[in-house]
Amino acid sequence: MVSIQDLHKSFGKNTVLSGVNLNINKGGIFTVLGPNGSGKTTLIKVILGMVIPNKGTISVLQENISYNSNYRHKIDYLPQIANFPNNLKVRELIKMIKDLRGQTEQDKALIERFKLEPFLDKKLGNLSGGTKQKVNLVLTFMFDSPLIILDEPTTGLDPISLIRLKTLIQSEKAKGKTIIITSHIMSFVEEVSDEIVFLLEGQIYFKGSINELKSKTDQPDFEHAIASILSDNYA
Known part of the structure; x- marks a missing residue:
């Protein structure tokens, strides 16, 4: 599904990724973890073709991304911060994205799942952060792509919406999809992840x-295992 070999990326004198080798197979939920500045966002953006690496070979969906951008149409991406046009209504934004990417009826079920009906005719600039995140989730999941990338998907969600998101992620996994997540919420990561990658x-x-990971670090729980890695490397 995703194959990365000898990936290097620097911004000026700042080396962000240094010799990353990673294979993510089809199907399952993979979470990318690491402290701030570890290269998580850069790695995601390289997979999406938004950042060009200095060195390395990247294949996504069996396509070398150096040679074409067609693979991007098979990825659903939820950015950490969605910069929506403030003057558009929610309904107008959903229609615009459908016009750009292709028609789908899945938005209706997602609007119902996240209880967005009362907000459809409200302007995006007037919505709370949590409601904007629900709109972000609808836009991400309403297309039936084999690869889904979620950057901090829990941001701003209330407990009920968080439960609905976890159920949605599991249902997409059951369809055989590959889901890549970044998150700082360890309880969420532990509940949904099949495998983790720690940068x-x-x-x-x-x-x-x-x-x-718990066995490697000799720790009784996930949070202590992560803390053990960080304390060993930043003591």
Whole structure:
């Protein structure tokens, strides 16, 4: 599904990714973790073709992304911060995205799931952060793509919407889709992830299941395992 070999990326003198090798197979939920500045966002943007690496080979959906951009149409992406036009109504934004990407009826079920009906005729600039995130989720999941990338999807969500999101992610996984997530919410990560990738100083420190990480760090729970990695490397 995603294959990355010897990936390097620097911004000026700042090396962000240094020799990353990563294979993510089809199907399942993979979470990318790491402290601020570890390269998570850059790695996601490289996969999306939004950042050009200095070196490395990246294939997504069996296509080398250096040679074409067609693969992007098979990815649904939820950015951490959605910059919507403030003067558009929610209904107008959804219609605009459907006109750009293709018609779908899945938006109706998602609007119902996240209880957005009362907000459809409200301008995006007048919505709360949590409601904007629900709109963001509708735009992401309303197309039936095989690869879904979610950057901090829980931001601003109330507990009920969070439960609905977790159920939605699991249902997409059941369809055989591959879902890549970044998140700082350890309880969410532990609940949904099949496998985690931990980035540290631009390199992959660990790739495997949460149980394997707890065993490697000799820690009883996930949060202490993560804390152990950070304290060992930043003590």
